[in-house]
Amino acid sequence: MMYSIGVDIGGSHITSGMFEHMNKQLIDSTIVTLPVDNGASKSDILSQWTEAIQQTMSISDVAHIEGIGLAVPGPFDYYNGICLINGVQKFDSLYKVNVREELSSRLNFPGDNIRFINDAASFSIGEAKFGEASxxxxxxxxxxxxxxxxxxxxxxxxxxxxxxxxxxxxxxxxxxxxxxxxxxxxxxxxxxxxxxxxxxxxxxxxxxxxxxxxxxxxxxxxxxxxxxxxxxxxxxxxxxxxxxxxxxxxxxxxxxxxxxxxxxxxxxxxxxxSKLNEYAALIGGASLLEKDYYSELSTTLKLMN
Missing domain, CATH: 3.30.420.40 (ATPase, nucleotide binding domain)
Known part of the structure; x- marks a missing residue:
């Protein structure tokens, strides 16, 4: 079976959950939501994000995780994993930070398998692939x-x-x-x-x-x-x-x-x-780890901001 983690980054919280691809199932017991202070330092915000993902990993006890897909508000260089949010009084400390490299180091996880997408797009993918819109x-x-x-x-x-x-x-x-x-x-x-x-x-x-x-x-x-x-x-x-x-x-x-x-x-x-509600974004994020789907989507991600 293939497992990956879907993550939804909100303005005041982070939600993380494990997705099992063959049965198209988000595993409820692995869903973790933690508060995030979006005005905190770079180190504090990334620590809060890392903590949620690590808790999902620990709860799931899955031997092999394919990757991590994060739904993040823009502006953001989604293909390269660089935050471009600036001057909107949230996540200012992450401006021009390579979030992929930071999370890879903190989680000891390969950066190539940490992927990003716009939060609204991630919600939409979850609905279009697995909701009534499918x-x-x-x-x-x-x-x-x-x-x-x-x-x-x-x-x-x-x-x-x-x-x-x-x-x-x-x-x-x-x-x-x-x-x-x-x-x-x-x-x-x-x-x-x-x-x-x-x-x-x-x-x-x-x-x-x-x-x-x-x-x-x-x-x-x-x-x-x-x-x-x-x-x-x-x-x-x-x-x-x-x-x-x-x-x-x-x-x-x-x-x-x-x-x-x-x-x-x-x-x-x-x-x-939506019947999936906030879980749609987690499913959309996890979908980034499906090789065929991501290869088609990657061209769009280069244009998405």
Whole structure:
């Protein structure tokens, strides 16, 4: 059997888990999540990352691990393993650090078998290869949370350039109704909408979600969110000839309140809410260790940032 480790690097945590490729199974008992201080020193951040991966290795007790695939936010030189995040008040201490070499040394693991990919792309690969989207050729996956992530895929392969997609498959920086998409289709976007509609402050999307069960204003905020998101996505999905749209991220858990309005704007496109959730990124990361898949993906990784 072939085993590899999938890792999801978040802004405030790291999650690591062992994936068994033949049965396409993420082994629940090996999943480790640890907090990460993204403002810490290079040494402290890498130590926290290393600790999570080492715990997964120790729990799994697998004799041979094929490699480690990490889903990391950008900007990042994914092919060479160099962090390019700078000036956004997170992971600043890792700017221009060769993370592959650092982890290879700390884990005593061959650097060639430590691989990296964009976090939204990794989520998308997990969904396109192993989720409900696996039944479709042309897939768009978006993550709705602190930010607005996106990825366009054909036959499970992320596409980062071409006439039918935005550059890098990125949507967060596109404008809709005079506002950047990342400011609208995110946690802060929903909280701002609630404030504008009610004149009241909500602390989190969860607060609005819990209110929506009996509060018509909270319900309307989600309905507006779904409708506006659909209007924004429609030209991009139409140009790409998307067959399925996959939703991930914490906001997708409120789909019951915005799904109908989103679907109304996207007739003919199947909408699927991720059942793999945060585990999709772990599976996508582990998939980087499949030789045939990685050989096809490597050209894209050189272009991905």
């Amino acid at each position: 039944a479709f050729r042309r897939c768009v996956a978006i993550t709705l949370g602190t930010g607005f992530g996106s990825c366009f895929l054909v036959d499970g392969q992320p596409i980062v350039n071409g006439p039918d997609i935005p550059l890098q498959g990125v949507l967060y920086d596109k404008y809709f109704d005079g506002h950047m998409a990342d400011d609208l289709f995110s946690t802060r976007g929903l909280i701002n909408s609630f404030d504008q509609l009610t004149g009241k402050k909500a602390d989190s999307v969860l607060d609005i979600y819990q209110m929506a069960k009996e509060n018509t204003d909270a319900c309307q905020v989600f309905r507006n969110f779904g409708s506006e998101l659909g209007k924004f996505l429609k030209p991009h999905l139409t140009l790409f000839n998307a067959e399925v749209l996959v939703l991930g991220g914490n906001i997708s858990k409120a789909y019951e309140y915005f799904g109908d309005d989103l679907q109304e704007q996207l007739p003919g496109i199947k909408i699927s809410v």
